[in-house]
Amino acid sequence: MALNPGSRPIAIVGCGPGALDYLTSAARQTIDAAEVLVGAPRLLDLFPAATAERVPVSACVSAALDRMAEHVGLRPVVVLVSGDPGVCSLSQPVIRRFGLDCCWIVPGVSSLQVAFARLGLDWLDARLLSTHAYVPEVDAAALGQENKIAILAGNSANMPWVVSLAGALEKTHRIYLCEDLTLPEEKVLCVSAHELGERSVASRTVVMLVAKGMTK
Numbered sequence: 001m002a003l004n005p006g007s008r009p010i011a012i013v014g015c016g017p018g019a020l021d022y023l024t025s026a027a028r029q030t031i032d033a034a035e036v037l038v039g040a041p042r043l044l045d046l047f048p049a050a051t052a053e054r055v056p057v058s059a060c061v062s063a064a065l066d067r068m069a070e071h072v073g074l075r076p077v078v079v080l081v082s083g084d085p086g087v088c089s090l091s092q093p094v095i096r097r098f099g100l101d102c103c104w105i106v107p108g109v110s111s112l113q114v115a116f117a118r119l120g121l122d123w124l125d126a127r128l129l130s131t132h133a134y135v136p137e138v139d140a141a142a143l144g145q146e147n148k149i150a151i152l153a154g155n156s157a158n159m160p161w162v163v164s165l166a167g168a169l170e171k172t173h174r175i176y177l178c179e180d181l182t183l184p185e186e187k188v189l190c191v192s193a194h195e196l197g198e199r200s201v202a203s204r205t206v207v208m209l210v211a212k213g214m215t216k
């Protein structure tokens with residue numbers, strides 16, 4: 001089966017949570033065919049042997065998209081995102097700018113999938129939140145009804161909100177700190193809200209709040 005049916009000019013590729021073992025073969029083949037690679041420096045660094053031109057994405061996403069636009073339609077462009085493109089990634093800004101007809105998405109393994117796997121939990125019924133860009137507007141009391149809450153919590157500026165939510169649910173939920181998943185320095189720890197607040201958390205962090213009794 002063709003990797004990119006219709007050869008759309010932009011492939012948005014999920015690179016998984018960090019370790020190359022978690023990069024899919026479809027992602028690898030798509031990246032190998034790229035002539036331009038767009039992505040955060042730490043994603044570009046995953047592929048030192050790639051000869052494609054590199055367009056690093058920093059805080060100013062629109063500037064990177066402008067640079068990318070110079071190549072779209074002329075050479076195969078691959079946008080690298082961490083985890084899965086469907087979870088808080090550059091995929092939506094790219095699709096808004098260039099149109100869905102120009103884009104082909106290659107799914108990846110999300111950090112959320114790995115976090116649930118590490119705890120041995122299904123996640124069809126989970127509540128997924130992110131403090132990556134901003135604090136979500138949700139009611140802590142309503143969240144208390146959820147059995148499984150996973151929070152993309154790598155932005156330290158918003159960690160006080162995560163700590164306060166964890167504190168509010170601590171009587172009914174266990175708190176798991178999942179850092180640097182799949183990488184050699186991976187940690188999955190059951191902590192108190194106080195301990196969570198005391199730690200300096202890694203930029204790759206998922207916090208899981210799981211109703212007591214669902215995990216050992």
Ligand SMILES: C[S@@+](CC[C@H](N)C(=O)[O-])C[C@H]1O[C@@H](n2cnc3c(N)ncnc32)[C@H](O)[C@@H]1O
Nearest residue numbers: 017083084087110111152153154180181204205
């Ligand atoms: C911009 S979001 C991207 C999420 C990504 N698309 C995914 O599916 O995992 C960045 C957040 O992903 C999480 N993250 C990414 N890689 C991780 C890892 N290896 N371990 C723990 N969390 C990770 C962190 O919560 C970080 O704040």
